[in-house]
């Protein structure tokens with residue numbers, strides 16, 4: 001590898017330490033990748049093993065492997081045994097020596113420092129590692145308290161186990177907010193994907209403070225890592241964000257952050273075992289009470305194409321990881337998001353998952369036919385180009401889905417409200433937070449920024465429907481040149497009569513508005529870029 005440029009040499013001791021570790025990592029990653037191709041450290045189990053040892057076993061392990069005290073990280077005492085986290089390269093020795101490997105640990109064994117973060121009163125400490133439900137709450141309350149003028153924290157629902165589902169609204173100048181596109185950033189429909197929580201919280205922090213939570217200390221390291229190891233550059237990715245871009249966003253959008261949709265799942269992941277975190281806490285298997293296989297896959301429970309019948313899309317079996325739930329939208333977490341969407345009518349929605357490194361573009365259900373032109377596909381490709389995986393083996397790409405699915409949030413939002421709704425599958429699955437988790441978070445930021453920029457750059461036609469007195473009047477709006485095949489019907493928003501159409505390309509389109517008892521209204525709009533407007537006044541049939 002190349003020597004580091006001089007400007008990186010005068011760094012603080014802690015950074016130097018990190019930098020040394022990083023260089024080591026880069027070298028080892030590269031050689032590993034070159035030789036085996038499939039042993040990249042992307043998930044927690046690529047870094048750690050959890051083992052339960054008696055005092056005798058501990059001594060035996062020391063003798064057999066020479067493992068040091070530093071490598072034996074005590075995470076819990078059980079009776080007279082101790083549970084340790086050890087580096088993954090001892091795995092073979094543990095298996096060969098018949099040691100008691102804990103194959104299904106709670107994530108607190110992997111990341112025991114969560115208890116240190118709990119004790120802190122400092123937001124930046126809370127932000128500095130993986131979050132459980134308690135830390136997500138603390139962070140959201142802290143942000144709302146520090147920025148009361150531009151935030152509002154709402155409880156939009158409650159989980160089966162009684163945890164609040166929290167939504168943080170971020171926008172400047174409240175008086176003008178009604179007349180802006182609204183955006184949803186949602187994390188952790190699957191509670192075993194804690195990085196997806198971070199993608200949302202990191203962006204919320206950036207919007208409010210104007211700087212990412214860990215940019216100063218980490219920027220040098222991340223940049224050198226990317227430039228040395230992963231040579232992707234593009235306009236957004238290189239600079240990450242333009243000067244004062246967060247202010248532009250605050251002034252022109254209403255951003256809703258729901259970092260933790262599945263709070264019960266995340267809690268199971270941290271405090272029961274990592275594998276039970278995907279689903280929520282509905283009791284779906286016998287015996288009564290909590291069982292490891294309980295729960296509904298929230299991203300199969302949305303009503304559009306729920307139980308589509310397409311093979312393998314979801315399961316009707318309560319113990320399946322893909323259990324769709326007893327009825328469409330049966331789950332409180334799903335109902336909470338749907339109610340928020342009904343009220344806010346998101347123009348754009350990003351739902352974060354881990355770790356395929358892909359942008360999933362609606363429709364993701366196999367048998368749903370996409371509209372023509374397929375504007376979401378074009379935007380999805382732009383988001384993939386903006387994303388920086390910080391992985392040596394793959395870049396972000398846009399795809400329809402990873403495998404057959406139905407009942408997903410993005411298909412529901414796209415079909416019901418015309419929301420340009422994407423699933424962003426990040427690039428790692430709960431790896432060591434330093435540096436890999438942070439690198440993954442950092443590489444998602446430009447995806448969110450690109451999505452917002454697309455709405456600023458346009459071409460976007462903003463339609464307003466009003467009555468004869470110019471008061472907002474909701475109506476179904478269409479672009480005559482655009483075709484839909486799934487019975488989509490998009491209404492302008494109740495309070496404002498507004499709807500935003502992102503266009504496929506600059507040019508002339510014909511906007512039409514329809515409402516029962518009113519004559520259809522049409523307007524041709526030349527839209528060459530940026531934001532264009534169409535004002536459609538609806539006249540009652542009887543008045544003619």
Ligand SMILES: [Zn+2]
Nearest residue numbers: 190193353354
């Ligand atoms: Zn997921």
